[in-house]
Amino acid sequence: MGQLDSLSLTEIRRDLHRYPESGWKEFRTTALLAEELDERGFDLFFGGEALDETARLGVPPADEISAARKRARRNGAPACYLDQMDGITGLVAEKRYGSAGPTVGVRIDIDALEIREASDDDHRPARLGFASEYSNTMHACGHDGHTSIGLGLARAIDEEGGFDGTLKLFFQPAEEGGRGGKPMSRSGHLDDVEYFFALHLGLGNETGTIIAGYEHPQPNAKLDVTFSGESSHAGKAPEDGRNALQALSAAIQNLYAIPRHSDGVTRINIGHVESPNPQSVVSDAATMRIEVRGGSIDLKEYMLERAERTVRHAGAMHSVDVETDRYGETTTFTADDELIDLVATAAADVPTVDRITRRQTFAASEDASYLIRRVQNSGGVATYLGIGASNVAGHHNSHFDIDETALELGVAVLAASIRSLDGD
Numbered sequence: 164m165g166q167l168d169s170l171s172l173t174e175i176r177r178d179l180h181r182y183p184e185s186g187w188k189e190f191r192t193t194a195l196l197a198e199e200l201d202e203r204g205f206d207l208f209f210g211g212e213a214l215d216e217t218a219r220l221g222v223p224p225a226d227e228i229s230a231a232r233k234r235a236r237r238n239g240a241p242a243c244y245l246d247q248m249d250g251i252t253g254l255v256a257e258k259r260y261g262s263a264g265p266t267v268g269v270r271i272d273i274d275a276l277e278i279r280e281a282s283d284d285d286h287r288p289a290r291l292g293f294a295s296e297y298s299n300t301m302h303a304c305g306h307d308g309h310t311s312i313g314l315g316l317a318r319a320i321d322e323e324g325g326f327d328g329t330l331k332l333f334f335q336p337a338e339e340g341g342r343g344g345k346p347m348s349r350s351g352h353l354d355d356v357e358y359f360f361a362l363h364l365g366l367g368n369e370t371g372t373i374i375a376g377y378e379h380p381q382p383n384a385k386l387d388v389t390f391s392g393e394s395s396h397a398g399k400a401p402e403d404g405r406n407a408l409q410a411l412s413a414a415i416q417n418l419y420a421i422p423r424h425s426d427g428v429t430r431i432n433i434g435h436v437e438s439p440n441p442q443s444v445v446s447d448a449a450t451m452r453i454e455v456r457g458g459s460i461d462l463k464e465y466m467l468e469r470a471e472r473t474v475r476h477a478g479a480m481h482s483v484d485v486e487t488d489r490y491g492e493t494t495t496f497t498a499d500d501e502l503i504d505l506v507a508t509a510a511a512d513v514p515t516v517d518r519i520t521r522r523q524t525f526a527a528s529e530d531a532s533y534l535i536r537r538v539q540n541s542g543g544v545a546t547y548l549g550i551g552a553s554n555v556a557g558h559h560n561s562h563f564d565i566d567e568t569a570l571e572l573g574v575a576v577l578a579a580s581i582r583s584l585d586g587d
């Protein structure tokens with residue numbers, strides 16, 4: 164028997180909350196999901212079969228990945244599934260229930276954030292003993308709840324019958340930072356998906372609310388920049404140095420000065436600036452992390468192109484080499500009316516749902532956008548569900564916690580939506 168089999172959705176969510184895994188390190192999460200879905204007769208696709216590994220972005224160093232795998236093994240991940248992953252997290256699980264109905268895909272993100280969880284007694288996970296066991300990782304966006312909903316959906320469809328088609332569950336790694344969506348969209352498993360759902364808990368909506376088409380209109384791109392110069396003695400021979408820190412400083416000033424665009428919203432922000440040289444040495448190395456956003460794909464591209472040009476020229480000004488590396492990226496999508504209608508109708512029959520909104524926008528980005536576009540480009544329809552959850556703190560906050568009553572509600576709405584596609 165699998166380790167999660169006998170657990171309720173709340174218990175699963177709390178187990179995952181206790182052992183959170185950030186992007187590309189979700190070994191335990193993937194293995195435990197695989198264990199239950201294997202027993203339920205799903206066909207499982209791991210590693211390079213679940214996603215296009217060459218399209219992966221923002222992959223941590225190999226030693227961190229292997230440490231995460233070992234940690235997962237120590238905390239109960241079955242070795243047989245860890246072996247099948249071949250170092251790459253994420254899972255596509257597929258089950259054919261019947262041939263009359265359509266192929267339905269559901270995307271569930273499984274990763275946590277690299278932040279430190281609150282430890283005070285006001286924070287329920289700490290008070291009840293299911294706060295993160297790991298010092299700098301926390302499920303602070305609700306993806307532990309999403310994962311629990313994904314498994315709950317498999318259970319509901321399995322046990323309550325009534326779906327005469329094929330169900331494909333896409334357990335996506337590395338949503339945070341927009342790193343796992345594009346590679347999973349290229350796995351090939353989406354190409355025959357006719358109806359596709361992605362989902363998110365909370366995002367400012369109270370428990371009982373369902374947003375049938377939750378759109379994220381602000382695509383982003385994240386760029387890691389490395390400036391490489393040459394060190395020299397700051398007193399004796401400063402003229403021999405090529406100052407990487409100087410180039411970085413010039414870049415910062417000019418990045419924030421990229422002109423705004425008359426077509427719409429643009430954003431830029433810089434984080435994690437580093438140049439480790441002592442003050443007696445001209446800096447030979449400096450790094451920075453940049454994020455740009457735009458109110459459309461064109462505006463995001465505008466910001467990205469200007470940002471790349473700015474760092475390049477800041478480097479040239481100080482004879483410093485510049486390397487840029489795309490850390491993550493998202494695009495946009497429009498939810499299909501056909502599926503919005505379907506979800507709204509199905510949700511109306513779920514007794515715990517008290518408010519249904521057809522469309523809402525959230526000023527952020529989501530890499531489910533790549534999966535959604537892939538389905539739509541192959542002739543399918545797709546939407547992104549907002550499942551309201553009255554959470555005590557905002558997303559990405561160290562006091563974040565989910566209203567767990569939203570888990571069963573989310574499963575009920577998804578299962579009802581999928582069942583209503585039966586035999587179409």
Ligand SMILES: [Zn+2]
Pocket residue numbers: 304305306363
């Ligand atoms: Zn999230």
